Amino acid sequence: MENQTFPATLDSLDDLRDLVRDKALRANLDKKKTYKLMLALDEIATNIILYGYEQAGKEGVLDVITELTGDHLKIVVEDDAEPFDPLQKDLPGETDFSKPLEERPIGGMGIFLTVNGVDSFQYEYVNNRNRNIFIMNIQGTDA
């Protein structure tokens, strides 16, 4: 397990993507899975930074814990903002996505891409911290 701390500002998004890219490379994830994992982290981190911290007038950090095992890469993002479970938010669905773009609601797209992009997404609130958990299964060496 490795732990890295980032200031909870939008400037950290670049560094966060670099971290995920690096871990994904080590986990031998293919290009598409790497991109989806980077996107998922980016979307959730953005929500935490903008709504959990900035909108609440708080400063803080994101702790990113990575764990690579034989069959999966797990990345956990922890923060001290108010409890927020992304999975409790109403997500856009097929009916929204089939609407013309002129009438499209725009909210919730980031969480939708997160939940649909990773193999498993979980949320916990433990020790007064939000924990967003991203898991990518590792495919065989033929990938």
Place this chain on the structure above:
Amino acid sequence: MNVTSKTVQDITVIEAEGSIDSKTAGDFERGAMGPIQGQNAVILDISKVDFLSSAGLRVLLMIYRQIKSRNGKVVLLGASEEIQDIMANTGFLAFFILVDTLDEGIAALKS
């Protein structure tokens, strides 16, 4: 990220480069919305965009709405496979004309 614009055969071409996330989406928006004012044909060259989050999709939506309000067309040039995937998953893809070269884009808009 960087955004530049030029005119090729009376068509506005917006070139974006870099990562479009919630930090940089505002730059993308400012760089694109100005040049497309009053236009009904635009080519968005995103061949040098390596990352696009939902904040970037939001700007694509704004551009599309602006052009669509004049019954125009938006061409996306050089969207990576990964970006095409997320656009497909969110039902965005069908609204844009996808091309691989500038010539194809111009041909699609002139037709």
